[in-house]
Amino acid sequence: MVSKPRLYSGMQPSADSLQIGNYIGALMQWRDLQEAYDAFFSVVDLHALTQPNDPAELREKTRRTAAQYIAAGIEPSKSTLYVQSHVRAHAELAWILSTMTGFGEAGRMTQFKDKSSRYGTDATNVGLFTYPILMAADILLYQTDIVPVGDDQKQHVELTRDLAERFNSRFGKTFQVPTPVIQKETARIYDLQNPTSKMSKSAESDAGVLWLLDEPSKSAKKIMRAVTDSEGVVRFDREQKPGVSNMLVIFAALTGRQIPAIEDEFAGRGYGDFKKALAEVVVEEFGPVRERALELLADPAELDRVLAANAARADEVADATLSDVYAKVGLLRRV
Ligand code: AMP
Ligand code: TRP
Numbered sequence: 001m002v003s004k005p006r007l008y009s010g011m012q013p014s015a016d017s018l019q020i021g022n023y024i025g026a027l028m029q030w031r032d033l034q035e036a037y038d039a040f041f042s043v044v045d046l047h048a049l050t051q052p053n054d055p056a057e058l059r060e061k062t063r064r065t066a067a068q069y070i071a072a073g074i075e076p077s078k079s080t081l082y083v084q085s086h087v088r089a090h091a092e093l094a095w096i097l098s099t100m101t102g103f104g105e106a107g108r109m110t111q112f113k114d115k116s117s118r119y120g121t122d123a124t125n126v127g128l129f130t131y132p133i134l135m136a137a138d139i140l141l142y143q144t145d146i147v148p149v150g151d152d153q154k155q156h157v158e159l160t161r162d163l164a165e166r167f168n169s170r171f172g173k174t175f176q177v178p179t180p181v182i183q184k185e186t187a188r189i190y191d192l193q194n195p196t197s198k199m200s201k202s203a204e205s206d207a208g209v210l211w212l213l214d215e216p217s218k219s220a221k222k223i224m225r226a227v228t229d230s231e232g233v234v235r236f237d238r239e240q241k242p243g244v245s246n247m248l249v250i251f252a253a254l255t256g257r258q259i260p261a262i263e264d265e266f267a268g269r270g271y272g273d274f275k276k277a278l279a280e281v282v283v284e285e286f287g288p289v290r291e292r293a294l295e296l297l298a299d300p301a302e303l304d305r306v307l308a309a310n311a312a313r314a315d316e317v318a319d320a321t322l323s324d325v326y327a328k329v330g331l332l333r334r335v
Contacts, residue, residue: 005145006176007037010044010084010138013061014051014201017213018068020286021189021199024253029148029187031073039079040142040314041069046084046091046134050127063300064293066307068212071293076306084138086311089318093137094130096325097163100170101133105162109155136160141318143176150183171328175321186249192226195242213294216287220279223247234266234274244271251278254285 009030011022018027030041043065048058062083074081084090106112109132116124132155139147139160147157157180164175189199193208203209208226210219227243236259238245252259266274296303327333 004038006142007033007039007146008139008142008144009148010042011065012048013043013045013065014048016061016064017211019199019201020210023072023212024189025150025183025187027072034074034079041074041079041081042084042138044084047131050125050131063303064297067293067296067303070296071289076310080310080313082310082314083307087314087318089141089322090137093141093322093325094134096329097136098130098133100163100166132156132159136163139178140164140175141321144178145176146181147178148181154180154182174324174328189250190246192222195227195246212286213290216283219282223279223282224275228271232270235263247278251281254281
């Protein structure tokens with residue numbers, strides 16, 4: 001049997017619900033890719049510790065994020081879907097890799113520079129600085145071939161590649177060197193109220209964000225109130241018509257239709273009609289996803305069992321890589 005190439009990706013458990021940008025930009029792709037790849041998807045709770053968290057809430061967000069992966073179609077019998085902290089090897093490999101990462105090299109990561117300049121040095125923890133090294137450990141433990149991510153994560157995957165190549169050239173071939181697969185611009189979703197900013201879990205106002213776990217009627221209302229323009233024509237033009245263009249992208253992504261066909265369908269009709277149709281599409285898509293997620297969350301013990309079984313599968317692959325690394329760098333083997 002020819003084995004499938006490996007895929008790795010993950011998301012932080014940073015909110016109670018994912019938003020539809022996460023769904024269209026990440027989960028839909030993951031769901032499709034899980035057929036052709038031996039895929040590993042993690043809920044990266046160790047990464048989430050770099051932000052202030054209430055412990056009980058973090059636990060809950062971790063379960064909820066995992067439930068939404070499954071509800072969106074990631075199948076825990078097909079892909080390895082697990083919680084990062086359940087696999088000890090992540091933190092251990094991150095330590096080894098941190099001893100091979102330059103201080104300046106880590107300091108050049110733009111996400112760290114943005115965050116540390118926003119919070120100030122005293123409020124910036126060292127974990128935020130080493131965040132990309134932990135991400136490199138996530139990826140390298142599984143001998144990953146491809147890493148689908150948003151473009152803000154590209155630099156972190158480049159660092160991962162550099163670290164893999166550095167380790168391999170110093171100690172002999174140990175890691176597969178992974179390739180980033182950057183999300184298409186057409187998979188990027190913007191805020192409904194502020195359609196030039198990315199839709200985000202941390203948006204200032206809730207009115208522009210569609211949550212996966214919201215009541216469908218609430219999302220429909222948000223769409224009816226979404227910002228448009230005064231032209232009154234349903235056509236794609238990111239510069240002049242960011243609001244309408246964003247809704248066209250959502251419509252196309254969820255129905256699998258092409259944007260010109262949707263423009264034609266709404267030619268000569270107003271924004272009201274278009275929004276109503278989009279609201280129906282969104283309700284139809286997310287209604288069942290929400291129900292499935294709530295069903296899974298109603299039985300946390302069963303969900304925890306599924307996650308544990310998947311973590312055991314992840315452990316096997318991760319432990320093999322970590323043992324090889326420990327031996328190669330010269331750590332004495334415990335007999
Ligand atoms: P975040 O929770 O913001 O870290 O997002 C996790 C992943 O979801 C990102 O790496 C992207 O692939 C995807 N994502 C988040 N927000 C959006 C968005 N507005 N549009 C498209 N994809 C998004
Ligand atoms: N840093 C990624 C993000 O914020 C999440 C992440 C952690 C990740 N480890 C990863 C993504 C490994 C891909 C592969 O979106």
